[in-house]
Structure formats: C-alpha cells, structure tokens
Amino acid sequence: MRALESAAMASGAVTGLELMERAGAAVAGHIRLRWPKAGRATVLCGPGNNGGDGYVVARHLHQAGWRVRVLGMDNTPGPDAAEMKRRWAEMGEIAPLTCGVFRAGASCDVYVDAIFGTGLTRAPQGEIAKMLAYMGGSGGDGHFFRERVVAVDCPSGLCLDSGAFLGAPRQPGEFVPHARMTVAFDSPKPGHLLERGPEVCGELVVADIGLRQWRERYENGRAVRPARTVAVWPAHDVADERANRSRLSAACLAKHAGHKFTHGHALIVAGGFGHGGAARLTARAALRTGAGLVTLGPPKSALIEHAGPPDALMRRGVDGAEGLATLLADSRITAVALGPGCGVDRAGAMLDPLLASKRPCVLDADALTALAARGLEGLHEGCVLTPHEGEFARLFPDLAERLAGPRPPRMMIVADYGRRGAEGTPVDNIAAQWQALADYHRALADQRGPLYSKLDAARDAAARCGAVVLLKGPDTVIAAPDGQARIHSAYYVPWLATAGSGDVLAGIITGLLARGLPPLDAAATGAFLHAQAARRFGPGLIADDLPDQLPGVFRDLGL
Numbered sequence: 132m133r134a135l136e137s138a139a140m141a142s143g144a145v146t147g148l149e150l151m152e153r154a155g156a157a158v159a160g161h162i163r164l165r166w167p168k169a170g171r172a173t174v175l176c177g178p179g180n181n182g183g184d185g186y187v188v189a190r191h192l193h194q195a196g197w198r199v200r201v202l203g204m205d206n207t208p209g210p211d212a213a214e215m216k217r218r219w220a221e222m223g224e225i226a227p228l229t230c231g232v233f234r235a236g237a238s239c240d241v242y243v244d245a246i247f248g249t250g251l252t253r254a255p256q257g258e259i260a261k262m263l264a265y266m267g268g269s270g271g272d273g274h275f276f277r278e279r280v281v282a283v284d285c286p287s288g289l290c291l292d293s294g295a296f297l298g299a300p301r302q303p304g305e306f307v308p309h310a311r312m313t314v315a316f317d318s319p320k321p322g323h324l325l326e327r328g329p330e331v332c333g334e335l336v337v338a339d340i341g342l343r344q345w346r347e348r349y350e351n352g353r354a355v356r357p358a359r360t361v362a363v364w365p366a367h368d369v370a371d372e373r374a375n376r377s378r379l380s381a382a383c384l385a386k387h388a389g390h391k392f393t394h395g396h397a398l399i400v401a402g403g404f405g406h407g408g409a410a411r412l413t414a415r416a417a418l419r420t421g422a423g424l425v426t427l428g429p430p431k432s433a434l435i436e437h438a439g440p441p442d443a444l445m446r447r448g449v450d451g452a453e454g455l456a457t458l459l460a461d462s463r464i465t466a467v468a469l470g471p472g473c474g475v476d477r478a479g480a481m482l483d484p485l486l487a488s489k490r491p492c493v494l495d496a497d498a499l500t501a502l503a504a505r506g507l508e509g510l511h512e513g514c515v516l517t518p519h520e521g522e523f524a525r526l527f528p529d530l531a532e533r534l535a536g537p538r539p540p541r542m543m544i545v546a547d548y549g550r551r552g553a554e555g556t557p558v559d560n561i562a563a564q565w566q567a568l569a570d571y572h573r574a575l576a577d578q579r580g581p582l583y584s585k586l587d588a589a590r591d592a593a594a595r596c597g598a599v600v601l602l603k604g605p606d607t608v609i610a611a612p613d614g615q616a617r618i619h620s621a622y623y624v625p626w627l628a629t630a631g632s633g634d635v636l637a638g639i640i641t642g643l644l645a646r647g648l649p650p651l652d653a654a655a656t657g658a659f660l661h662a663q664a665a666r667r668f669g670p671g672l673i674a675d676d677l678p679d680q681l682p683g684v685f686r687d688l689g690l
C-alpha cells in the first residue's frame with residue numbers, strides 16, 4: 132500500500148493531502164449511507180495519518196449537520212494530518228484522547244475509530260489501551276459499541292499484516308474493539324482477512340481512493356514491487372471479483388475439446404477395509420472437477436469395499452510401494468492424491484515411490500502425518516501439502532510455535548494459604564508460577580509489529596519444503612516456494628467446517644492438477660471452488676454434498 136501511495140504521489144498526479152481527503156470523505160460517505168439522518172458522532176483521532184483521516188471524517192460529518200465531538204492526541208502529526216487537524220480546529224474543539232474524557236461524553240450514534248491504522252508498530256499502552264478495551268466491552272458495553280463503531284482502515288490495535296492484536300493473546304477473549312463497519316482503502320490488507328480480522332472488522336468496505344492504475348501496474352509487475360507479493364482472492368471489490376472470475380474461467384477451468392486423456396488421469400490412493408469413505412469423497416470431487424479419468428487405488432484385498440457408485444470411477448488394486456511404482460510407470464496418470472482414508476503406515480510406504488515419480492500430487496491427512504515422521508526430503512514443486520493447523524504444527528513445529536506467539540503458562544495455583552504453602556504445593560512453586568504469568572504479560576506488552584502472520588508461516592513452510600503449502604482454516608493461505616502467496620477467506624462459510632470437507636478439497640485440487648494447472652493455481656482455485664460449492668449449498672451441508680455442487684459452481688462462473 133505504501134509503495135502504491137508513493138508511486139502515485141511521485142507521479143505528481145495526486146498529493147498525500149488529496150488521498151487523505153478522499154479517504155476521510157469515503158468514510159463519512161459510508162457513515163451517511165448507513166445513518167441517513169444526521170446524528171451525533173464521536174471521532175477518535177490518533178497520532179498519525181489514520182488520525183488525519185479522522186479529522187476529515189469529522190469535518191464532513193459536521194458539514195452534513197452532525198453534532199461532532201473530536202478527541203485527539205496532543206502531538207504534532209505528519210504534514211498532511213497536521214493540515215487536516217488545523218482545518219478541523221477552525222470548526223470545532225479537540226478534547227484530549229483519554230478514557231476518562233471519552234466516557235464522560237454523551238452517548239452517540241456513531242464512534243469513529245481513527246486511532247491507529249497501518250502504522251501500528253507496538254502494543255497500545257496506557258490511556259489508549261484503556262479506551263480501546265472500553266470500546267471492546269471492558270465496561271460491559273461491548274454490544275453497544277459493536278453496533279456503532281466505524282473503523283478507519285481497521286479497528287485500532289489490529290495488525291494489518293497478521294490479523295492479530297498487538298499486545299493481546301492470539302485467541303479471542305480479550306476486550307478489543309469490534310467495528311460494525313470498517314472502511315479500508317484501495318484493497319483489503321492481509322489482516323482484514325486473517326485470524327481475527329473478519330470477526331472484528333464487521334462489514335468490510337473497500338473504498339476506491341483513486342489508486343487503481345498504480346495498483347494494476349504494481350500487480351502486473353511493471354512498477355517497483357517488493358519481491359514477495361500477495362494476492363487477496365477473491366477480492367472484495369465487485370469489479371475485481373468479476374475480473375478474477377473471468378481469469379479463472381479463461382485460464383483455468385474451461386474444458387477444451389479433446390478425449391478423456393486430454394483432461395488428465397487422477398489416481399486417488401485409498402486405504403484398507405473400513406477406511407473407504409474419505410478416499411471416495413476425494414475421488415468423486417476429482418471427477419466432478421473435470422479430470423478425464425479418476426482411478427481409486429485401495430489394496431487389492433479392499434477392492435470389494437469400493438464397489439459402489441459412482442460408476443464413472445475406475446478401481447485398481449495398489450499393493451504397497453511396488454504396486455504404486457508400477458502404476459506410476461504409466462505416464463498418462465497426471466496427478467495423485469495421497470492421504471485421505473489411507474492409513475498412516477500405508478501412506479508412509481507410498482511416499483518414496485510417489486515423490487520419486489515427480490508426479491504432481493496432493494499430500495493430505497495421513498500422508499502429512501507420515502511425512503512429519505519421515506522428514507520433508509524429496510518434496511518438489513509439483514507437490515501440494517494441505518495441512519490444517521494441527522498437521523502444520525507437526526510438520527513445522529518451530530513455525531507453528533512462532534505463529535502462536537507468547538503462550539499463557541499452565542497455572543496450578545488453587546490458593547496460596549497466606550504464603551504458608553498448601554499441602555504438596557511448595558511456596559517456591561507458587562512464586563515461580565506467578566513469575567511465569569508476569570513474564571507472559573510482559574511478552575505480550577512488548578510485542579512489536581508487524582506480527583508473524585499465517586501468511587509468513589505458510590511462505591516459510593513452502594520455502595523450506597520446496598512445495599506449495601495450503602494452510603487450511605477459515606482464512607486459508609496458499610504459498611509457493613518462490614514466495615508467491617494467496618489468501619482465501621471463507622469466514623462467511625462456516626458450514627464448510629464439517630467432517631470430510633478436507634477430503635473433498637484434496638480431490639478438487641488433485642482434479643485440477645490432473646488437468647494440468649500449475650500447483651499454486653490448482654491449490655488456490657481449489658480453495659475457491661470448495662468454498663463456492665459450500666456457499667451454493669448453504670447451511671446443513673455435509674461433505675458428500677460438496678462435489679455435486681461443483682457443476683452449478685462452474686455454470687455460475689459462465690463455463
């Protein structure tokens with residue numbers, strides 16, 4: 132974002148002050164759309180340009196007939212924010228930005244949070260921390276504020292690189308501000324979509340502040356860009372989503388004329404008796420994704436278990452590593468899924484021949500558990516690993532640890548009996564436990580931004596193992612070894628979190644790999660199709676429903 136703004140300003144086409152005016156005007160405009168009758172607003176302005184936007188919002192609302200109260204920092208902000216502050220000061224007062232002053236004011240229809248935006252570098256402290264906690268409900272008014280807070284760029288304290296709050300545990304629980312609406316500028320940032328972002332931002336509005344042409348140049352690689360870029364996909368902006376869709380259908384999904392082998396042959400390695408369901412879900416999804424042929428490969432002894440529908444599915448017994456090596460000698464098999472319903476031992480035995488064949492493949496479930504025990508050697512750029520959080524922690528324990536941040540100590544204290552020591556609880560132990568708790572709180576308070584994010588973790592994992600890593604969750608991150616990454620937010624499809632849903636995702640990606648999509652595109656497109664299928668079905672979804680939604684999803688995409 133900074134690179135875009137700098138490029139736009141350097142071109143002479145726009146000044147920083149104009150961008151700030153557009154940003155503040157956009158926020159005021161969205162407030163007036165949702166609260167058409169002029170009311171009462173409190174605007175909280177922080178020390179930087181986010182605060183500068185706040186002064187613009189205050190001015191616009193005032194001009195529209197609102198009664199506006201502004202609380203601001205007693206600092207000298209950068210030149211643009213200073214100018215906006217000066218313009219507001221000609222219209223109204225600026226009260227000190229403290230919790231006491233905030234609480235003493237009359238209740239308002241809207242509270243504009245313009246304290247911190249993308250420039251947050253450390254955990255909020257003192258009065259500002261108190262005020263943010265109060266807006267987050269520490270005074271018992273959480274619901275009141277959730278209905279009325281409009282956040283400029285983000286609820287303050289949210290790290291826009293990670294979606295976590297600086298100074299708070301990574302899991303929900305602390306009092307942090309939740310907005311009814313967040314107005315972001317130009318593009319959603321990773322923190323709007325990762326971790327707690329979707330939960331605390333409320334309705335996310337992405338306002339156009341006239342940077343589009345610089346963004347497009349940046350995306351197309353013609354302008355200066357950092358080595359590692361991220362695409363947020365699907366974009367929130369409708370026009371972008373349309374562009375994404377046409378890119379999807381044109382580049383990826385449209386089937387061209389040809390015979391069945393033109394569209395690839397996917398092999399789904401299945402497990403022994405009693406484990407059939409998962410692999411069949413994977414196989415069905417690969418078929419529905421348009422792979423020309425799909426073969427299910429259980430051990431010969433378990434073939435009978437897979438005799439049911441779909442009849443389009445082929446079955447072939449695959450016994451042990453040798454069986455797989457023999458089968459993969461057929462170059463018409465263009466992609467393999469290993470893991471769903473396979474069993475850890477069988478998956479472990481299959482890893483060597485599969486990786487040696489250099490075939491594009493999806494490694495999921497039991498294959499990931501086996502991989503964690505075996506080590507990452509032999510993975511290559513054609514592999515897509517699809518771990519959930521737990522599997523990721525087994526594969527990359529140090530990255531998962533870093534991502535989790537400071538962890539609260541396990542506390543065993545029941546009472547310290549006036550420090551005499553309960554039976555079996557030496558006083559030393561109690562003191563050590565309190566010390567551990569104090570250290571934990573200090574570690575949180577000392578956090579510096581940007582925090583290590585899910586995006587960082589997925590990229591580091593991909594670079595380390597040399598394969599594409601798709602880290603699952605409501606905020607799925609997909610990263611390639613070269614640092615390219617994509618975020619797919621399915622926060623609004625909670626019913627996707629159901630047993631077997633991951634097996635279907637593995638099948639969709641395998642189907643796309645079989646059809647020849649590059650691994651990063653296959654994984655990202657797979658995550659998109661998977662969520663669209665769930666969205667199309669709606670609540671009550673079970674994993675079995677997902678593959679059969681795919682034809683409708685393709686039709687919706689205009690294929």
Ligand SMILES: NC(=O)C1=CN([C@@H]2O[C@H](COP(=O)(O)OP(=O)(O)OC[C@H]3O[C@@H](n4cnc5c(N)ncnc54)[C@H](O)[C@@H]3O)[C@@H](O)[C@H]2O)[C@@H](O)CC1
Nearest residue numbers: 150151154179180181247248249250251252253254255284
């Ligand atoms: N750069 C631009 O051209 C534009 C920026 N815009 C706004 O500017 C924002 C970014 O502005 P800034 O980079 O000034 O950053 P912010 O306004 O987010 O805040 C940064 C300021 O707060 C201080 N700070 C950071 N953490 C703190 C903490 N824990 N306690 C106390 N002070 C802390 C920093 O030292 C800095 O002075 C965006 O979020 C957006 O709202 C918009 O006006 C659009 C145009």
Ligand SMILES: [K+]
Nearest residue numbers: 244247283285
């Ligand atoms: K803010």
